[in-house]
Amino acid sequence: VNSPLREFAKWIVPYHVWNRLRQKRLDAGRARQLSATLSSAKADEYTCAAAIDFLVSLGCDHAQVVAGSMPQMSLDYARTFLPADARRGLHVGNFVGVSLAYFIHALGGASVVVAVDPNIVHRGIANPASRVLALLEHFELENNCLLLTGYSLERSVANDGRDYAGGFATTEAFATEPSCAQVLPQLTRLAPATFDFAVMDGNHDGIYLRRELACIVTLLRPGGVLVLDDVSSEWFEIERVYEEIGSELFEKLGTDGRVGVLRKRIAN
Ligand SMILES: C[S@@+](CC[C@H](N)C(=O)[O-])C[C@H]1O[C@@H](n2cnc3c(N)ncnc32)[C@H](O)[C@@H]1O
DSSP, X not given: OOOHHHHHHHHHSOHHHHHHHHHHHHHHHHHHHHHHHSOOSOOOOOXXXXXXXXXXXXXXXXXXXXXXXXXXXXXXXXXXXXXXTOXXXXXXXXXXXXXXXXXXXXXXXXXXXXXXXXXXOBTTBSSHHHHHHHHHHHTTOGGGEEEEEBOSSSOOOGXXXXXXXXXXXXXXXXXXXXXXXXXXXXXXXXXTTOEEEEEEOSOOOHHHHHHHHHHHHHXXXXXXXXXXXXXSGGGHHHHHHHHHSOTTTEEEEEEOSSOEEEEEOSOO
């Protein structure tokens, strides 16, 4: 609120001096507001178990988070194959952020991970991107992530067409959950041969995944690593895609019964 004295001063102080004083007041106010919103609590060391505990503390269902996220053992397995100098990652299928935060944490402060997900209800959890953001902030990983809200290709069916959490109506979600689409083809225009690794865990339709991989080949740099989740008999479509990937494009590095890891050939 401007006091009468301030109103008067405004007319006798030179304009540029007056603006400097106003700027100082504005800056001090912004700094006060910011420090009041920043948590001083030190983030915990990142593990999937700590991430899941945090997500449950936000109200997420424990069983759905565990069942819908890649397990720590498979993440640890996939990590061993990442290039030693890996800094730029692409992550498709975030859900509530467990595997995404894992990779950002594993890569460290110089990394950037582009994370693609349409932010539609998944396993009964609405607005999962809000949980991803909370998780990243909690573990102080928010400086190293670019969240892209959209489908990797065209709009695809939610929940892999399954009713994981009960009472899910795909048709309703279609009408009420807008999102962007065609993220991967657009990225190929912006950042070809850029990513040191890509993690694919979005739509589990085999034909869709094959088409996503056509973009991934362009987006990975030569020698870049591809991690496919759910290369297992439960997801036989994905298992088949993994088996059929041509050796002229990728060298298969291994599978632990859950994730399949491949390396893009240097010359193809
Ligand atoms: C199995 S969950 C991902 C779990 C996550 N990778 C983890 O381990 O923490 C699959 C996610 O992919 C999302 N998804 C489904 N179709 C997609 C698409 N076409 N593009 C990107 N994400 C998609 C789902 O909405 C869901 O959030």
